[in-house]
Amino acid sequence: xxxxxxxxxxxxxxxxxxxxxxxxxxxxxxxxxxxxxxxxxxxxxxxxxxxxxxxxxxxxxxxxxxxxxxxxxxxxxxxxxxxxxxxxxxxxxxxxxxxxxxxxxxxxxxxxxxxxxxxxxxxxxxxxxxxxxxxxxxxxxxxxxxxxxxxxxxxxxxxxxxxxxxxxxxxxxxxxxxxxxxxxxxxxxxxxxxxxxxxxxxxxxxxxxxxxxxxxxxxxxxxxxxxxxxxxxxxxxxxxxxxxxxxxxxxxxxxxxxxxxxxxxxxxxxxxxxxxxxxxxxxxxxxxxxxxxxxxxxxxxxxxxxxxxxxxxxxxxxxxxxxxxxxxxxxxxxxxxxxxxxxxxxxxxxxxxxxxxxxxxxxxxxxxxxxxxxxxxxxxxxxxxxxxxxxxxxxxxxxxxxxxxxxxxxxxxxxxxxxxxxxxxxxxxxxxxxxxxxxxxxxxxxxxxxxxxxxxxxxxxxxxxxxxxxxxxxxxxxxxxxxxxxxxxxxxxxxxxxxxxxxxxxxxxxxxxxxxxxxxxxxxxxxxxxxxxxxxxxxxxxxxxxxxxxxx
Numbered sequence: 291x292x293x294x295x296x297x298x299x300x301x302x303x304x305x306x307x308x309x310x311x312x313x314x315x316x317x318x319x320x321x322x323x324x325x326x327x328x329x330x331x332x333x334x335x336x337x338x339x340x341x342x343x344x345x346x347x348x349x350x351x352x353x354x355x356x357x358x359x360x361x362x363x364x365x366x367x368x369x370x371x372x373x374x375x376x377x378x379x380x381x382x383x384x385x386x387x388x389x390x391x392x393x394x395x396x397x398x399x400x401x402x403x404x405x406x407x408x409x410x411x412x413x414x415x416x417x418x419x420x421x422x423x424x425x426x427x428x429x430x431x432x433x434x435x436x437x438x439x440x441x442x443x444x445x446x447x448x449x450x451x452x453x454x455x456x457x458x459x460x461x462x463x464x465x466x467x468x469x470x471x472x473x474x475x476x477x478x479x480x481x482x483x484x485x486x487x488x489x490x491x492x493x494x495x496x497x498x499x500x501x502x503x504x505x506x507x508x509x510x511x512x513x514x515x516x517x518x519x520x521x522x523x524x525x526x527x528x529x530x531x532x533x534x535x536x537x538x539x540x541x542x543x544x545x546x547x548x549x550x551x552x553x554x555x556x557x558x559x560x561x562x563x564x565x566x567x568x569x570x571x572x573x574x575x576x577x578x579x580x581x582x583x584x585x586x587x588x589x590x591x592x593x594x595x596x597x598x599x600x601x602x603x604x605x606x607x608x609x610x611x612x613x614x615x616x617x618x619x620x621x622x623x624x625x626x627x628x629x630x631x632x633x634x635x636x637x638x639x640x641x642x643x644x645x646x647x648x649x650x651x652x653x654x655x656x657x658x659x660x661x662x663x664x665x666x667x668x669x670x671x672x673x674x675x676x677x678x679x680x681x682x683x684x685x686x687x688x689x690x691x692x693x694x695x696x697x698x699x700x701x702x703x704x705x706x707x708x709x710x711x712x713x714x715x716x717x718x719x720x721x722x723x724x725x726x727x728x729x730x731x732x733x734x735x736x737x738x739x740x741x742x743x744x745x746x747x748x749x750x751x752x753x754x755x756x757x758x759x760x761x762x763x764x765x766x767x768x769x770x771x772x773x774x775x776x777x778x779x780x781x782x783x784x785x786x787x788x789x790x791x792x793x794x795x796x797x798x799x800x801x802x803x804x805x806x807x808x809x810x811x812x813x814x815x816x817x818x819x820x821x822x823x824x825x826x827x828x829x830x831x832x833x834x835x836x837x838x839x840x841x842x
Contacts, residue, residue, distance in 0.1 A: 296427045297364070304423035306416055307369040308343065313396075315413065316343055319406040320396030325389035331372070332387045334434070335492030335508070338380065340403030341373035341417070342366075348390035353434035355462075356490035357471050361433060365390060371417070374424035375458075378403065378588045381510025384428060384435050384460060384492055404591050414589070422585060428460040435460030436509060439472045440487030443735070446499065447487055448647040448657070453502045455657050456553035457596060458581055459509055502552075502597050511596045517620050520609050521547045521593075523834060524623030526600045527766075529556025530820050531810030532629035533583040534827025540590035542831060547621065548592055549612065551599040555580025556631050557763065557811075558820050560653030561675055562682030565706065567820055577655070579820070600630070603773040605803050608842065615769075625834045628775070628783060628801070628808040629827065632763030637670070637725065645728055649736025650757050654679040659686040662756040666691065668739055670725060671760030672699050677707035679760055680717055689716045691752070693723045693741065721745075725757070765812050776802040782814035797833035799826060805837055 297304050308316070320343065325331060327347075332339055334354040342349060349366045353359075363385065366372050376383050380400045398406065407414030428434060436454065440447050442465060454461045464472035475496070481488060485498035491508035506512030523539050525532045528550035540546045553559060561576030587594065601615035609622040634652040636642055642650060651658050654669075659682065667687045669680050672694040684690050692711070698721060699708050711717050720741070726749065727740035736755045742748070765781040776784045784790075785808050786798040799807045809826040811818055816826065 296423050296430060300423055303416075303419050304427065305364060305366075305370065306420055308371065309369070312413055313343060313345070313369065315410055316396060316398070316406060319402045319409075320398040323395055323397045325393040325395070327389055327391050327393075329389045329393075330386065331389060331393075331395075332383050332385075333493075334384055334386050335382050335494070337383050338377075338400070339373070339383070340377050340398040340400040341371050342387070343371045343396040343398070344368050345394045345396065347393035349393065349395070350388045350390050352386045352388070353428075353431060354384075354386045354492065355434050355437050356492055356494040356496070357437060357475070359433065359471075360386065363427070363431075371420075373403070373417075374421045374428070375585065375588070376425075376510065378407075378418070378421055378585065379510070379594065380513070380588075382492070401591075404589060407589050418585060418589060422581075425458060425460075429458065431460070432462045435462070435492060436505065437461065437490040438463045438487050439466055439475060439490070441465060441467060444487055445648055445732070445735075450487065450489070450500070450502065450505065452647075452655070452657055453505065453553065453597070455655060456555070456559060456577075457511060458584075459511070506597055511594070512598060513593070513595060515547070515593075515595060515598075515614075515619065515621055517622065519547075520622045520624065521545050522623070522838065523547070523625050523627060524549065524610075524612055524621060525627045525629060526612065527551075527556065527629035527631050527810070527812070528554040528584075528594065528596070529629055529631050529810060529823065530558050530580070530583070531631075531823035531827040532556070532627065533580070533587060534824040535627050535629065535809065535830055536587045536592045536594075537583065537590060538828045538831040539834065540587065540592045542835070544831075544834070546587075546592045547623070548587070548594045549598040549600050549614075549621075550594070550596045552597060554584045554594065554596065557634075557653075557675070558823075560655065560679075561820075562654060562678045564678070564820055566704065576820075601769060603770050603775065603806070605773040605775075605806065608805070610805055624805070625837055626806045627830060627834070628770075628806065628812055629810045629823075630766040631811045633766050634759070635762045635764055637759065637761060639725065639728055641728055644732065645730060645736040645757075648732075649730060649755050650728070650759065652759055654683055654758055658756075658758070659683060662687045664688050665756060666752070666754050667756040667758065668693060668725070668741070668752065668754055669758040669760065670694075671762070672696060672702040673760060673762065674704055674707060676760035677703045677711060679758060681707070681710055681714060683758070684714050684717050687716070687756075689718065691741075691754075692717060692719045693725065694719070694721055695724055695744070697721050728757070730755070763811070767812060773803055773806070775806060775808075778814045780814075782816075783808035783812055784814050788814055797836065799830045799833055800837070807833065
């Protein structure tokens with residue numbers, strides 16, 4: 291039985307045992323169920339449930355993937371419970387569960403589990419912590435979950451792995467040239483050049499050249515959404531601002547749907563370490579902060595859909611409607627919160643798109659850091675996110691070249707980051723410099739970068755195959771034209787008194803369209819900081835309540 295570091299070092303938290311008094315408190319939330327020895331309680335990729343609390347007998351939890359591989363994770367005896375984050379999120383389980391002996395257990399539905407966690411705060415904290423650690427163990431093990439099959443360096447793999455990692459979804463990659471199961475799968479499906487990579491879902495379904503939408507469907511992050519449902523709040527964008535709105539609104543009894551294009555946490559999730567966020571004196575990574583906020587939203591019953599890009603906002607009827615991108619599905623909301631942030635800004639380089647994901651990246655996660663081990667890399671940008679990424683990459687790369695157009699970092703980066711960069715020996719700052727050309731091929735990816743020093747107009751070629759772009763972002767507001775939401779000359783959304791001719795009763799975060807609010811980076815004149823985004827996400831909820839209370 292393989293037990294990974296998380297279970298070894300934090301056993302009491304990952305595999306807690308409930309007291310008889312605690313089980314008694316849970317009884318009112320669950321239903322008594324019985325299983326015979328060897329009977330299956332739940333199946334990876336197929337079964338939806340909340341939590342099982344074992345009263346008699348045991349439950350064997352085993353890892354499982356769509357290729358039929360299985361291994362025992364642990365066994366839950368009397369007083370222990372089965373479940374992890376998939377259950378709290380209302381997604382299908384990623385593991386199998388079988389009865390050991392005659393089993394008697396309490397079964398909690400997803401709704402009952404959430405009710406228990408909210409009603410029994412101390413007990414709920416223990417359950418949620420265990421769920422989080424169990425997901426960490428699944429990610430560490432690299433044995434279960436989704437399976438990707440492709441040869442190393444396939445251009446689609448980075449995007450798929452990046453999406454899976456950003457959403458905390460266990461997965462592994464198999465090379466058909468050296469793995470027998472992967473080779474057998476390829477012999478069976480005979481993939482053509484356009485079919486790569488293959489993805490094997492936990493339920494055994496095989497997808498050829500899948501999109502992230504395909505992966506979201508098979509892993510349960512993209513649930514079916516009914517156009518007949520009317521939500522109190524539809525939040526577009528799951529960055530810090532959107533997650534804050536979701537948590538506060540749902541905790542106050544509003545029904546909340548969150549639509550996110552890529553991954554929860556937004557651009558903040560790409561920050562290697564946020565050190566000036568209140569309450570975290572030693573700092574916290576953007577991914578960790580986003581992961582906690584995501585779990586918190588699930589605790590209060592927020593419906594999260596990823597990837598679910600919004601295509602149009604329709605305001606000529608009430609309830610308001612969001613049309614999904616690439617679909618005629620219209621989702622109805624009594625109020626809409628726009629926290630759709632911004633799109634990564636791209637420099638004007640002729641062949642930039644050719645190398646995106648094959649040498650050019652817009653964030654620096656462990657996935658990208660692993661690609662540049664012992665190599666020299668170039669990072670473009672002078673903001674805080676660029677500084678955090680440079681320091682993070684310096685622990686992996688042989689050298690990090692920072693390029694900025696200005697003559698110093700003083701006006702764009704926090705002083706503590708500037709001091710850290712200056713103290714890091716393998717970071718070199720190139721002022722008044724920019725990339726003017728990228729060279730490489732479709733097969734090999736990026737191979738060479740030409741940099742110009744604008745002070746003397748000198749050009750130099752670097753044999754570098756990893757470039758990280760942190761040059762800011764443009765507001766993601768192009769999809770709002772059909773609704774008439776007013777924006778400023780740079781495309782940021784106007785709110786409150788910034789809206790021309792705004793009535794005195796207009797709320798500070800309400801746009802030119804009643805019932806449509808804007809928060810975070812996409813809002814004009816907002817402070818581009820995580821703490822400010824979270825503050826706006828919380829503040830808008832009281833304004834939503836006031837709007838919903840208005841007579842129609």
